[in-house]
Amino acid sequence: MNEQELRQDIREHLKQAIEGQRVMLFMKGTPDMPRCGFSARTVAMLDELGTDYAAMDILPHPLIRQELSELSGWPTIPQLFIGGELVGGCDIVTEMFESGELAQALGVEDNAGAAAPVPEQQPRPIQIGE
Amino acid sequence: MPSLDDVKERIEQALPGSQATVTDLTGGGDHLRAEVVYQGFSGLSRIEQHKLIYDVFGDEIGGPIHALSLKTTTPDGAQ
Numbered sequence: 001m002n003e004q005e006l007r008q009d010i011r012e013h014l015k016q017a018i019e020g021q022r023v024m025l026f027m028k029g030t031p032d033m034p035r036c037g038f039s040a041r042t043v044a045m046l047d048e049l050g051t052d053y054a055a056m057d058i059l060p061h062p063l064i065r066q067e068l069s070e071l072s073g074w075p076t077i078p079q080l081f082i083g084g085e086l087v088g089g090c091d092i093v094t095e096m097f098e099s100g101e102l103a104q105a106l107g108v109e110d111n112a113g114a115a116a117p118v119p120e121q122q123p124r125p126i127q128i129g130e
Numbered sequence: 131m132p133s134l135d136d137v138k139e140r141i142e143q144a145l146p147g148s149q150a151t152v153t154d155l156t157g158g159g160d161h162l163r164a165e166v167v168y169q170g171f172s173g174l175s176r177i178e179q180h181k182l183i184y185d186v187f188g189d190e191i192g193g194p195i196h197a198l199s200l201k202t203t204t205p206d207g208a209q
Contacts, residue, residue, distance in 0.1 A: 065192075074177075075184050075191045076198070086151065091200050092176045 010067045014056075016082050018071070022083040023053035023106065026068055031055050038090035041092075042078045045097045051106045056126075064126060082106065131159050131194045137187075144186040149161060154201065163199040172204045 017024050023046070029035030031043045035057075046053050058064045058077055069075050072086050080087045082105050087093065096102035107108070132140075141150040141164060150201045155161040165181040166185065169181035171179045185189055189200055 038199075072179065075188075086177060088177055088180070092180065095176065095201075 014068055018081050019084050021054040025055045026058050027078040028059050030057055039078045042090050042093050135137050143189050149179045158161050160196040
């Protein structure tokens, strides 16, 4: 697979994760083992609210982060998406957590999605060189 | 690695009339926090406000500036 194809493949995975997951977190490391303080804090806030979410580690290949930032227009990690929309990074999530907006954003989505519940399923991890 | 004053000046030049307070979160010079007060944030979402500042630094974010934590407000205190 050349780099062009790899980029395309990664971009498709990212789009599927963003569009297919109600709450999607792109982070460094995993929720069980975050590899950056900002990712760890974001995970802690989501866990505190008790919401189901999917998470993807962007560290396995530098192109994952590059393609994600091109898709989202957001340069830093973590990035939280709710209902396919970028909510923000650690700073914005923190402000929203403290003001109650985050709980609201997660709750509103619940009601809106009542007609067609999206199954919570972890996206397939990106395999490099398959 | 840009100094705290560089970061402050570049934000204030890019967003005329803004006031930026830049601090070093870790002492290592590459995990920075900027609190920016700017009238032009009025009416923008938080995402749009933060993007205005990220755009000042482009690829330096994640490079020489490992992390730039942001807090954005308008002069009247609204977000």
